[in-house]
Amino acid sequence: MVLRSDLSGRACSMARGLDILGDPWSVLVLREVFFGNGRFGAIKAKVQVADSVLTRRLTGLVAAGLLARQEYSDGGRTRTEYVLTPMGEDALPVLNAVAIWSEKHLPAPTADAHMYVVHSGCRQRTGSADTCTACGEPLTAATTSWHSLSRSAQPTGLATAASGAPA
Ligand SMILES: [Zn+2]
Numbered sequence: 001m002v003l004r005s006d007l008s009g010r011a012c013s014m015a016r017g018l019d020i021l022g023d024p025w026s027v028l029v030l031r032e033v034f035f036g037n038g039r040f041g042a043i044k045a046k047v048q049v050a051d052s053v054l055t056r057r058l059t060g061l062v063a064a065g066l067l068a069r070q071e072y073s074d075g076g077r078t079r080t081e082y083v084l085t086p087m088g089e090d091a092l093p094v095l096n097a098v099a100i101w102s103e104k105h106l107p108a109p110t111a112d113a114h115m116y117v118v119h120s121g122c123r124q125r126t127g128s129a130d131t132c133t134a135c136g137e138p139l140t141a142a143t144t145s146w147h148s149l150s151r152s153a154q155p156t157g158l159a160t161a162a163s164g165a166p167a
Contacts, residue, residue: 020064021094025049025057030088031095033067034141034158038081058082066091089141089161096139097129099146112149120145120157
């Protein structure tokens with residue numbers, strides 16, 4: 001994430017938000033943390049990005065308040081993983097909207113390159129970023145799953161700010 005001077009300062013809320021959420025790498029990093037991949041190596045493996053680029057995005061997302069660092073023990077060594085803050089969890093509808101819009105308008109390059117937003121409660125795909133279009137329930141990180149066909153046969157429940165990253 002790069003905080004651009006032309007988008008900050010007196011810019012409107014959409015421009016200020018895009019200064020953070022308009023960066024593709026930052027959004028893909030958030031995607032991984034929602035998937036429960038909060039560790040540097042796991043994010044790097046999925047996003048396929050250089051260490052320096054990933055480090056800059058993680059530092060930027062922590063500075064902006066969307067992610068927090070959390071220590072965990074790895075065979076006696078203390079390491080750091082990244083978890084969502086409430087502010088980061090609040091970005092979920094933005095990520096949902098990108099996936100839903102892309103599924104609607106952009107052709108998938110391969111048969112498994114689809115990612116669907118699924119309401120965990122009724123297990124139906126939704127066509128709306130913040131409400132289940134099948135049953136009308138509101139969508140939160142706790143009630144949303146993402147079904148990435150390249151990752152798993154079943155939808156994956158999302159991490160929340162409270163849940164942190166899986167052990
Ligand atoms: Zn539903």
